[in-house]
Every structure is written in C-alpha cells, then in structure tokens.
Amino acid sequence: MSAARTRVKICGLTRRDDALRAVDLGADAVGFVFAPRSRRLADPETVARIAEEIPPLVTVVGVFQDQPALEVRTTAALCGLHLVQLHGAEDPAFARAVDRPVLKAAWLAQEADLAQLDAWPRATAFLLDAVARGARGGTGRTCDWTLARRAAGRVRVVLAGGLHAGNVADAIRAVGPWAVDGATGTEAAPGRKDPEKLRAFLAAVRAADAERAESGSKAP
Numbered sequence: 001m002s003a004a005r006t007r008v009k010i011c012g013l014t015r016r017d018d019a020l021r022a023v024d025l026g027a028d029a030v031g032f033v034f035a036p037r038s039r040r041l042a043d044p045e046t047v048a049r050i051a052e053e054i055p056p057l058v059t060v061v062g063v064f065q066d067q068p069a070l071e072v073r074t075t076a077a078l079c080g081l082h083l084v085q086l087h088g089a090e091d092p093a094f095a096r097a098v099d100r101p102v103l104k105a106a107w108l109a110q111e112a113d114l115a116q117l118d119a120w121p122r123a124t125a126f127l128l129d130a131v132a133r134g135a136r137g138g139t140g141r142t143c144d145w146t147l148a149r150r151a152a153g154r155v156r157v158v159l160a161g162g163l164h165a166g167n168v169a170d171a172i173r174a175v176g177p178w179a180v181d182g183a184t185g186t187e188a189a190p191g192r193k194d195p196e197k198l199r200a201f202l203a204a205v206r207a208a209d210a211e212r213a214e215s216g217s218k219a220p
Contacts, residue, residue: 004209004212004213005209006172006177006178006179006180006205006208006209007028007029007158007178007179007180008026008027008028008029008179008180008182008201008202008205009027009028009029009030009031009059009061009158009179009180009181009182010022010027010029010030010031010181010182010183010186010193010198010201011030011031011032011033011040011061011063011160011181011182011183012031012033012040012183012184012187012190012191013030013031013032013040013042013050013191013193014032014040014041014042014043014046014191014192015191015192015193016046016049016050016053018192018193018198019050019053019054020050020053020054021193021195021198022193022198023054023055023058025198025199025202026202026206027058027202028058028059028179029058029059029060029061029083029179030054030058030059030060030061031061031062031063031085031181031183032047032050032060032061032062032063032079033062033063034062034063034064034067034075035063035064035065035067035087035088036067037065038063038065039190039191040183040190040191041191042191044075044078044079045078047060047062047079048078048079048080051079051080051081052080059082059083060079060080060081060082060083061081061082061083061084061085061103062075062076062079062081062083062084062085063084063085063087064084064085064086064087064088065086065087065088066088066089066090067088069094069097069098072084072098072100073097073098073099073100076098076099076100081100082100082101083100083101083102083103084098084100084101084102084103085102085103085104085105085127086098086102086103086104086105087105087127087129088105090104092119092120092121095120095121095124101123102120102124102125103124103125103126103127103158104120104124104125104126104127105126105127105128105129106126106127106128106129106151107128107129107143108128108143108144108147108148108151109144110147111147111150113147114147114150114151114154117151117154117155118154124155124156125155125156125157125158125178125179126151126155126156126157126158127157127158127160127181128143128147128148128151128157128158128159128160128161129143129160129161130142130143130160130161130162141161141162142161142162142163142167142171143159143160143161143162145159145171145174145175146174148174148175148177149174149175149176152175152176152177152178156178156179157175157177157178157179158177158178158179158180158181159171159172159175159177159179159180159181160180160181160183162184162185163180163181163182163185163201164182164184164185164186164197164201165185165197165200165201165203165204166204168180168182168185168201168204168205168208169204169205169207169208169211172205172208172209172212173208173211173212180205182198182201185197185201186198186201
C-alpha cells in the first residue's frame with residue numbers, strides 16, 4: 001500500500017521552532033512523545049500551544065506507550081492531536097477506546113509476525129521500528145527492510161528506525177512505504193532538531209519520490 005508521494009512524519013519534537021521548521025520544509029505530520037520514560041518527553045501544555053500554530057492538512061501526532069486510555073484521550077483533547085501513535089502492547093480494543101485514528105507500532109522479527117497486522121481495523125497504519133516489543137523507540141537502528149516491504153504490500157507502513165538523509169532514499173526504494181518517520185536522524189540532541197539534518201532528510205525523500213516517478217514514466 002505504498003503511494004507515489006511518500007509522506008513524512010518528523011517525530012520527537014519538543015520545541016515550537018523545530019515543529020514549525022519541519023512544517024515549512026514540507027513535513028506532513030509532526031510527532032510529540034508523551035511516554036513518560038522517553039528522552040524526548042514533550043510537555044502537553046507546550047504542545048497545545050504549538051498545535052494552534054500548525055497549519056491545516058498537517059497531522060499532529062502524540063506518541064504513547066502502555067498508558068491508560070483516559071490519559072491518552074485527555075492528552076489528545078488538550079493538545080488537539082489528530083492521531084495517536086501507540087508504541088506499547090496496546091490491542092485493537094484499546095485503540096477503539098482512545099477515540100482517535102491510530103498509528104500502531106509493530107515489530108517484525110520473522111515472516112509469521114506479519115499475521116499480527118491483520119487483527120487491526122483496515123484504517124490502521126503501522127509504524128515499523130527496530131526495537132523489541134515494548135521497548136523505547138529512538139534507538140537509531142534500522143528495522144528489517146525485507147519484512148517491511150512484505151508488510152507494505154498488505155497495510156499502510158510508516159517506516160521508522162534509524163532513518164536519516166543518507167539512507168532514507170534507499171529505504172524508500174527497498175520498502176515502498178506509505179510514509180517515513182524521522183527522529184534521531186534529524187536531531188542535534190534528543191528532543192532538539194538540527195535544521196540542516198531536517199532539510200536534508202526532507203530533500204532526500206522528495207528526491208527519491210522524483211526518481212520513482214521518473215522510473216514509472218519510463219515503464220513500458
């Protein structure tokens with residue numbers, strides 16, 4: 001379920017200027033982490049103020065991990081979240097309880113793990129990361145792109161894990177994801193973005209899309 005235009009989510013944001021810069025550079029979604037153990041923990045009231053400046057058609061995402069559904073709903077309402085990313089052991093019933101569209105983190109270690117994706121509603125998108133189930137993200141390690149490509153053939157995949165300007169084009173070619181997620185590869189430090197890394201990441205995604213479009217136009 002890939003698309004001609006790869007969507008881009010910039011995650012791990014904590015600061016207004018970083019979020020608005022990501023939007024100005026062409027990000028389709030901005031992500032704020034509310035999982036308590038994260039090194040990129042965002043302040044809900046700060047995010048609420050930032051969200052008021054995010055223009056229409058840009059998705060504001062909140063990342064949660066094994067937190068009560070009431071806490072997720074309350075934070076989502078306060079911050080004006082359009083989408084919640086569930087990064088723990090949450091199940092489809094929990095996703096229905098949070099009353100927001102869901103991006104579910106999934107971990108694929110072997111072919112059999114693909115079956116877990118079928119239990120979720122068709123509208124669910126899946127973030128594929130490199131870490132073990134239930135661990136924290138933002139490790140800077142890539143996931144198995146071969147399995148990710150298999151997943152992208154059946155569901156909407158948001159490819160994460162160690163993506164940066166130097167490898168994101170290769171990742172798009174290898175997986176054909178619906179979207180990519182840039183976190184550690186766009187940082188100066190946890191929670192602080194590097195403007196040049198952000199710019200280079202977005203440019204690399206668009207260059208890969210242009211290459212795919214050109215290749216498609218030359219197909220017989």
